[in-house]
Amino acid sequence: MASSSAPQHSSPPPSSSSSSTYYEIPWVEKYRPTKVADVVGNTDAVSRLQVIARDGNMPNIILSGPPGTGKTTSILALAHELLGPHCREAVLELNASDDRGIDVVRNRIKMFAQKKVTLPPGRHKLIILDEADSMTSGAQQALRRTMEIYSNTTRFALACNTSSKIIEPIQSRCALVRFSRLSDQEILSRLLTVLEAEKVMERFCIGT
Numbered sequence: 546m547a548s549s550s551a552p553q554h555s556s557p558p559p560s561s562s563s564s565s566t567y568y569e570i571p572w573v574e575k576y577r578p579t580k581v582a583d584v585v586g587n588t589d590a591v592s593r594l595q596v597i598a599r600d601g602n603m604p605n606i607i608l609s610g611p612p613g614t615g616k617t618t619s620i621l622a623l624a625h626e627l628l629g630p631h632c633r634e635a636v637l638e639l640n641a642s643d644d645r646g647i648d649v650v651r652n653r654i655k656m657f658a659q660k661k662v663t664l665p666p667g668r669h670k671l672i673i674l675d676e677a678d679s680m681t682s683g684a685q686q687a688l689r690r691t692m693e694i695y696s697n698t699t700r701f702a703l704a705c706n707t708s709s710k711i712i713e714p715i716q717s718r719c720a721l722v723r724f725s726r727l728s729d730q731e732i733l734s735r736l737l738t739v740l741e742a743e744k745v746m747e748r749f750c751i752g753t
């Protein structure tokens with residue numbers, strides 16, 4: 546993933562017919578913060594996540610708030626800070642485009658929770674369930690049991706727009722981290738950073 550401070554261009558695809566044609570990562574991905582500290586706004590939420598990253602004692606968490614406020618970004622950044630090179634084997638990320646019905650919870654999530662992964666002391670495997678409020682209550686009940694059974698080795702991070710759509714027994718097992726809409730000023734300043742890094746004014750506005 547590209548860092549906000551050191552944006553990267555991907556290599557041209559091998560089949561590229563013109564040497565001047567480069568595939569560019571969409572800016573929304575290219576400038577997705579890779580460190581919790583670089584997430585803009587929501588200072589309370591961000592500082593709570595920074596404490597978790599620093600101390601390493603990850604609870605089960607629910608990140609709730611409107612779309613596009615940095616929930617997925619924050620949890621991915623936290624996973625990297627906690628697990629670094631172990632992320633590949635120690636993190637399972639399922640988003641709304643994955644089936645997360647009761648069978649997936651019973652099979653895929655449970656299998657991952659059972660998997661033995663050697664991690665540094667005090668670290669846990671992490672299951673990220675994006676847009677968890679779209680999971681059926683049957684799937685959430687199964688999730689709750691998996692959460693209980695594998696609490697020694699596995700933590701869960703659920704992102705959702707509305708935490709009230711998460712069943713109460715899961716809510717009560719999770720720390721709730723609330724995100725709210727960014728201010729116009731916060732968004733504007735982030736956009737200006739991107740414009741500057743992409744030299745948009747120089748590239749597109751010369752002579753106008």
Ligand SMILES: Nc1ncnc2c1ncn2[C@@H]1O[C@H](COP(=O)(O)OP(=O)(O)O)[C@@H](O)[C@H]1O
Nearest residue numbers: 573574576577584585612613614615616617618
């Ligand atoms: N707080 C933020 N700080 C910096 N970039 C953000 C923030 N929120 C969203 N973005 C940008 O918007 C994109 C989508 O954000 P995302 O974390 O997926 O939002 P959510 O999960 O809350 O819907 C990210 O890739 C990032 O480029």
Ligand SMILES: [Mg+2]
Nearest residue numbers: 616617675704
């Ligand atoms: Mg998201």
